[in-house]
Structures are given as C-alpha cells and as structure tokens.
Amino acid sequence: MKVFAHRGASGDYPENTKSAILEALKADIDGIEVDVQSALDDYMIIHDSWLDRTTNGTGKVRAFNAQALFKLDAGNGEKIPTLQQLLEWNNNKTLLNLELKHTFELEKFAAVLENNIAAGNISKDNVLVSSFDHHQLQFLKKALPWLKIGALTSSIPLHYAKFAQELNAFSVHVDKSFVNKAFADDAKKRGLKIYAYTVDKEQDITLMLEYGVDGVFTNYPAQTKAYLASK
Numbered sequence: 001m002k003v004f005a006h007r008g009a010s011g012d013y014p015e016n017t018k019s020a021i022l023e024a025l026k027a028d029i030d031g032i033e034v035d036v037q038s039a040l041d042d043y044m045i046i047h048d049s050w051l052d053r054t055t056n057g058t059g060k061v062r063a064f065n066a067q068a069l070f071k072l073d074a075g076n077g078e079k080i081p082t083l084q085q086l087l088e089w090n091n092n093k094t095l096l097n098l099e100l101k102h103t104f105e106l107e108k109f110a111a112v113l114e115n116n117i118a119a120g121n122i123s124k125d126n127v128l129v130s131s132f133d134h135h136q137l138q139f140l141k142k143a144l145p146w147l148k149i150g151a152l153t154s155s156i157p158l159h160y161a162k163f164a165q166e167l168n169a170f171s172v173h174v175d176k177s178f179v180n181k182a183f184a185d186d187a188k189k190r191g192l193k194i195y196a197y198t199v200d201k202e203q204d205i206t207l208m209l210e211y212g213v214d215g216v217f218t219n220y221p222a223q224t225k226a227y228l229a230s231k
Contacts, residue, residue, distance in 0.1 A: 002215030014075025
C-alpha cells in the first residue's frame with residue numbers, strides 16, 4: 001500500500017511548509033499531497049482559503065499577492081511556499097498530489113505544470129491533480145490529456161466510483177470514514193486507484209488494508225511506513 005505525506009510530514013512540522021516537505025522526502029514515501037490556493041499573482045501552498053488558522057495573518061489568501069503573503073509566519077518562522085518553490089524543493093524526487101482548493105485561472109495553472117515539465121523540474125508521471133471540484137478536474141483533463149487526476153469525495157455515492165470513471169480519472173480519493181470494501185472493489189473494477197485520507201491510527205491503516213485500498217494519506221508518513229512494514 002502506498003504512503004502519501006498529507007500536507008508533508010504535517011504531524012510533526014507546520015503543514016504545507018518547507019520543513020514538512022523536506023521531512024516527508026526523507027521518509028522515502030510514495031508521494032506528497034499539498035493544497036493549492038490562488039493569490040493575486042501566484043499559486044500558494046496552503047490549505048485554507050482564510051489565513052488565520054495556519055498563519056499569523058488575517059483575511060483570504062486570494063486578497064493578497066505573494067510578496068505580502070511571504071511576510072507571514074506559517075509556523076516556526078516558516079513562509080507560505082509558492083507552487084514553484086514546492087516543485088523545485090521536490091525536484092522530481094517523488095509524486096506530487098496537488099489538491100486544488102480555491103484555485104483560479106486554470107489555464108495559467110496548466111501552463112505552470114507544462115513549463116516545469118519542459119524544464120525538467122518534474123515529470124508527467126509525478127504529477128497528480130485532485131479536487132472536490134470535479135468541474136475543474138474535467139477542465140484540466142481536457143486541457144492536459146496526459147494529466148493524472150484524482151476525484152475527491154467524502155461520501156459513498158450510490159454508484160461508488162462511477163463518477164471518477166466518467167471524469168477519466170486516474171484515482172478516486174475517499175474519506176476513511178466513508179469507504180468500504182464494495183467501494184474499493186468497484187474502483188478497481190473500473191481501472192481506478194483508490195486512496196484514503198487522512199489515515200494515521202494503526203487500526204485505520206489495518207482497516208484500509210482489509211478493504212484493499214491502494215494508498216493512504218497520512219500526517220505521519222515515517223510512522224505509517226514503519227507500521228506497514230511490520231504487517
């Protein structure tokens with residue numbers, strides 16, 4: 001089962017920051033999941049649309065430019081990274097799951113991906129874009145047919161993973177509290193990977209194994225990898 005670092009190694013370091021990303025890379029994980037928000041002039045790596053939970057700022061991310069956002073403390077004196085910084089820190093070492101939150105100007109976002117692929121900062125195989133906004137996923141898949149997309153849900157739909165198959169998705173990303181073996185089996189029958197979030201406790205990891213889930217997003221990637229190795 002694959003292990004993805006949820007917002008980096010966010011159980012021990014400020015989420016979506018450089019230290020969380022670099023620590024996750026040390027754990028030799030299968031991928032790193034981060035969140036992408038639009039600022040006025042750039043894409044920032046931060047989960048919430050509001051600044052107050054994870055930084056010492058107030059207001060919405062999209063109300064500021066990157067220069068203003070860099071002045072904020074995102075935890076332990078760290079800065080809110082840009083998407084470009086993330087791509088350079090990762091340097092194609094592992095898969096990056098970019099979860100779109102309040103992300104706009106998707107033509108520009110697509111261009112950033114293509115430019116970084118051309119520059120060798122990341123390969124097509126190491127990019128996975130996910131979102132709860134399936135309209136955005138559909139747009140990006142049409143714009144970039146090569147792009148792997150992950151359709152997010154926090155429910156068990158009547159037709160299980162059919163919605164993800166209709167999007168021509170690579171994977172379906174499910175809430176650990178809203179998944180069962182039938183959902184996992186259905187995803188696999190449709191040729192989809194099924195990944196569960198956010199899975200930290202050993203009992204939940206074991207349950208995901210029993211369901212046949214292909215991977216988990218975890219705040220403690222090294223700990224989760226060690227537990228899986230012991231199974």
